[in-house]
Amino acid sequence: MKQNSTLATVALIITSILLSLYSPAQNLITNSNFSNGATGWNGGCIVEIHPEPVYGGPNASNYVTEIDGETCLDQNVCIMPGFTYQLTFRATRRADANTPSTASISIKVRGNNSNTNYLNQAKGFNNTTFNWTTQSYTFTVPANSSDKTINIHIKDNNNSGTFGVLLDDIELHPQTDMAINGASSAVLNATYNYSVSNGPSSGITYNWSMGADASTATSTSATPSTKWTSAGNKIMSVVISNSSCVVATLTKNISVAGALPVTFTSFTGVIKDNKAALSWSTTNEVNNSYFIIERSINGRNFDSVGRVQAGSNSANNYSFSEINNNSSSYYRLKQVDLNGTFIYSAVITLKNAGSSREMTIYPAQAVTTIQYVIANEVQATATVQVFNMAGQPVISQKEVLSTGLNNRSLNVSHLAAGAYILKLQIAGTGVTAVKKFQKI
Template identity: 35%
Template sequence: MKTNSTLFKLLAVILLHFFVSMSSYSQNLLGNSNFNNGNSMWALSGMNVEVNAESVYGGSNSSNRVAEVDALVGLRQKVEVTAGKTYRFDFKASRRTRGSVPAVVGIRVKITGSNSNIEYVNTTRTYNNTAFSYSAETGSFSLVSGSVDNAVIIEISGYNNSSSHGVIVDDVELSAVSASSLPVQWISFIAERKGNNTLLSWKTSSEINNAFFIVERSMNGANFDSIGLVSANTFKTYSYNDNNAQPGSNYYRLKQVDIDGKFSYSKILMIKTVNNGEELKVFPSVANQHINLSLNLASNSRVTIQLVDAGGRVVLSTRKELVAGFNQQTMDVANLNAGSYYLQVISGDGVLNKTKSFVKIN
């Protein structure tokens, strides 16, 4: 009897260790993450998806199913999430090596709130490997408590590539994780208004392989632009002064980047700055996806906003009903060719009010 009792105790300990170990692994929330079911789950909102055997694209495994991402095809899936949690996403990718493939190809990874349209992740990766070889990619983001988003949309699309041969993607995963498992543990992140400027301050309790922080700003809480970089230090105390804060609501977040290129995002802060009296501002001055403009008007007015290229051709024109005082607008410039442009604001009587320039890059 004593021997049986000892065996039962040993078995109980083994089972307990097994279930505790299993609980430490988070469930992958994405469907068909290894593409064994073709394009199932990945063709949200009409996204064109291409799935084939790895060997079609230059890999050695003819039984492994993978997806290609290029100028014509990509991936898009909606997945349920929970406010107040931190999520980690992982995938592996390689430049396609079979066929006529550009020397450098890239992808853009975006994770967007389904209700808020907040871009929790918007990052690019490029690949130039000559032999088929996967690179492991990972990142993380957090939803604040009380977030209106109960789902996010994950999209992987072509970047810096106009051809139909691009990047091969496999094993895309999204899982909830403990914030303590991330390379950087945040103690605080605050924003303070200093006149027309914004002072950002943050502290961390521990850092593993931290390289630097990218400071990002948004005027609508969804589309963020990089405005500064702060290198990691041994004191784990940081600050950044935004001397170009815009009138109205300014949203800030930090993108923490590891030495190996992995990254995670902080929470988002919002702070309002006073109107500094300028009639028109256009930012960023060098843009890839969109530009923002802030405009002061003496009275309610219907205006025409035009984008004009260096040759004087109007490439985009829209009419807006604006109110007296401060106005903010965002314009999509992703489809414009690279080059210098002017933004013109024309009042209802046809008199030119203001012109600002910016540069579009690809």
């Protein structure tokens, strides 16, 4: 691993996440805040744009438009049938004595091919001070519509004068935004697949640009795949078009990290007879120094239980074993580079398969009690059960076993005559002892 490559990888991932969080939603309106003057707005309308203070507002850096008896707004927008859209804007009555007490505007959305009116609303404003309010309208273009573009037209509704309603931040969004699906973090020379979520199933073309040093630089597939041959932050984009115009352009930031110092191809283990046996395989080892084996009983807090030196080849097989009396354990590997940097493997969970232990019982034919004798390494709690031949428990109790040889008695006087199984399980060890006896 190169110096600080782990930190660099983390930084790339964080950058990618932040960029994704703050990516703008899909606003289909051109020049929605009038920062580029009247660009995108025409359609035979006179468009009047001035800084807010011209109309009595406080923000000199904010440009707005006025809808009155002489002005209007008109724009054609590329859309996809089968979507519900939300049209929003900020509006306020121009607070002037010459403005009608209730200034009203008309908002219309019409299909350019079908001439269908998808939205036809009037809205009045009677505020007496400069006060922006957000207006919102929704409409649906059916999936079978022939419309590839719509016309948005906003005009005065009841005023022939030159004082009316101010508008700003006019936006149109599909209610279900499309997005690029796929990994935001990648590793050199590994292949990744991408697609567009919520995109229509037909009538659409895709033009992908996969970013710098991508093995597949461009694609027209709905589900392209690619890999990158250099590390760094890559910008992927896709232009989505219908047969008439560009519907949307989506982007995604991909952080491509350098190859890891070790690739774990397998990591497995088993616990049997209170002994844990682990094995793992690697490939692409570069500057690997050693592995630390870590164990946990809760999956959160890990302790080091062993160390294995790195092999001499680029691909190696490793093993490790230890005594483990726990009923279950979690293991992970900490791979350490020559320069001290490290990575962790995935965590595996192992169940103790347990072991059988010799137990003596007498008499073989019991009348009132039986004696059972079993040795134990340390003091522990055991569950003692008696089962009938149908597998049903008829006795169940706890016993504390001491270190060394344990000779205990069990009352069976209440049992019906017949054959029974005595089963003893020592907690935390997986040890089980089983014996058959006869009640007469």
